[in-house]
Each structure stands twice: as structure tokens, then as C-alpha cells.
Amino acid sequence: MFGAFRPTNVLSGGLLWKIPWRLSKFQKARQRKRLRAVDTVVAVVDRALAKQGIMTKAVERWKEEMPVEQEMVPKDKYTIFDRKEKKYRKSIRKLPKWTRVSQRVNPPGY
Amino acid sequence: MSYFRITLMRSGIGLPKRTQGVLKALGLRQIMKTVFYPVTPEVAGQIMKVKELVAVQEVDRALTKEELKAERRPDPGFYLESAVPR
Numbered sequence: 001m002f003g004a005f006r007p008t009n010v011l012s013g014g015l016l017w018k019i020p021w022r023l024s025k026f027q028k029a030r031q032r033k034r035l036r037a038v039d040t041v042v043a044v045v046d047r048a049l050a051k052q053g054i055m056t057k058a059v060e061r062w063k064e065e066m067p068v069e070q071e072m073v074p075k076d077k078y079t080i081f082d083r084k085e086k087k088y089r090k091s092i093r094k095l096p097k098w099t100r101v102s103q104r105v106n107p108p109g110y
Numbered sequence: 111m112s113y114f115r116i117t118l119m120r121s122g123i124g125l126p127k128r129t130q131g132v133l134k135a136l137g138l139r140q141i142m143k144t145v146f147y148p149v150t151p152e153v154a155g156q157i158m159k160v161k162e163l164v165a166v167q168e169v170d171r172a173l174t175k176e177e178l179k180a181e182r183r184p185d186p187g188f189y190l191e192s193a194v195p196r
Contacts, residue, residue, distance in 0.1 A: 034162070037119075041161045048112060048149045048168040056151045058158035100120055100162050 021091055023078050031077060031092070031099075035069040038102060066104050081106040113172050114153055117144045120163040132159045146172035 023031065046059050069077075079089045080103055088110045092098050118138040122130045136156055137145045147153040149168065157166055173181070 037165070038161050041157065041164065041166045044166045044168055045114070045154050045157050045161075048114065049151070049154055051112070052149060054149075054151050054154075056154045056158075058155045062158065097124060100125060102162060 019093075023091065023093065027093075028078055032069060034099060035072070035077065035104075039068045066102070072104060076104060076106055081110050111171075112149050113146045113169050114149055114157065115144060115146055115167040115169045115173075116157060117142060117165045118163060119165050122160070122163055129160060129163075132156050133163070136160070138164070144178060 042059065042062055045056075046063065049056055049059065067076075075089070078092050080092050080095055081088055082090045082094075092103065095101065095103055116136060116138065118133065118141050121141055122133045122138075133139075136147070137143070138160075146169070157164065
């Protein structure tokens with residue numbers, strides 16, 4: 001029961017990943033903060049260009065396709081679509097570099 | 111003439127070469143580095159490429175290196191009084 005060779009889950013079962021599926025409330029708060037920061041950058045760029053009457057494809061496309069943080073549903077903020085997962089969703093932290101990439105839209109209906 | 115004041119808040123390490131190349135082209139070599147560029151569609155496109163990594167403001171003029179340094183300098187907490195003329 002005690003000692004160096006006690007049969008714990010890790011020792012007897014081989015691979016055991018203990019990464020929580022859900023983000024904690026603090027991680028979710030930081031995720032929302034990052035989403036809002038990106039929204040702010042886009043808004044500032046858009047306002048500066050609009051003052052000079054310029055239209056830019058990158059900004060227009062972003063505004064057309066991407067919802068802002070307040071418009072997103074919690075499901076899309078904290079999880080992403082994955083066809084191999086049960087119920088087709090996995091935690092957003094499984095996305096490589098998830099704090100530095102924009103992943104906001106998922107397939108409709110999933 | 112207005113300018114974009116762009117500050118690198120997150121590192122580009124480990125991101126695609128294209129993204130890192132944009133940071134290099136903007137002159138953002140390390141985090142908290144600030145650069146100024148005029149408001150043009152070209153610069154806007156570059157900012158959109160690295161929008162997750164930077165903080166952007168629109169300002170009226172580009173600050174010099176010395177002015178940026180003075181901005182960062184904390185309040186010394188004292189001031190020197192000048193001698194009262196008799």
C-alpha cells in the first residue's frame with residue numbers, strides 16, 4: 001500500500017492523462033479577456049481606416065465572418081469541433097497555441 | 111497624419127514562419143517593443159496578421175525613442191525647489 005512500488009493508477013495502468021477536460025473559471029476569464037483584446041485591436045484598426053475612408057479586405061472579412069466576444073456562445077469560446085471526439089467537441093486547450101490563435105467559428109449544427 | 115502605435119504583447123515563438131516574418135517586418139523583435147507606422151491599408155493588413163500578439167492605438171504623431179523612454183520612467187517622488195529670489 002505504501003512505498004516506492006505501490007500500485008497507483010499511473011504505475012499499473014500505463015498511460016494516464018490527468019488534464020481536466022474543462023477550463024477553470026480563471027482560465028475561462030483569461031480566454032474571454034484575450035478574445036476581447038483581439039476585438040479591440042480590430043476595432044481600433046477599423047476606426048483608423050474608416051477615418052481616412054479606406055476599406056481593407058482583411059478587416060472587412062474578419063468583421064463579416066467572425067463574431068465578437070459578446071456574440072459568441074460559451075460553447076464556442078471554450079470548446080472546438082472535433083469529428084473524432086464523443087459528442088464532437090473537445091476542450092479548446094487541445095488546440096495547439098490556443099492562447100495565440102483565433103478560433104471562433106465551428107461547423108454549423110455541431 | 112495619424113499613426114498606429116503597435117506594441118508587441120505576446121511572443122511569436124512557435125508560431126508559423128509567416129507570422130514571425132510579419133513581426134520582423136514590423137520591427138517587433140521582443141515583447142513590449144513599440145513601433146509607429148502611418149495608417150495605411152498595408153500596415154492594417156500586417157496588424158491583422160498578428161492581431162493576437164499586439165496592442166494597437168491610433169495616435170496623432172510618432173514618438174521618438176527618447177520620448178518613449180521618458181514615458182516609461184517612473185515618478186521620482188521628489189522635486190528640486192528653486193532658490194527664492196531675495
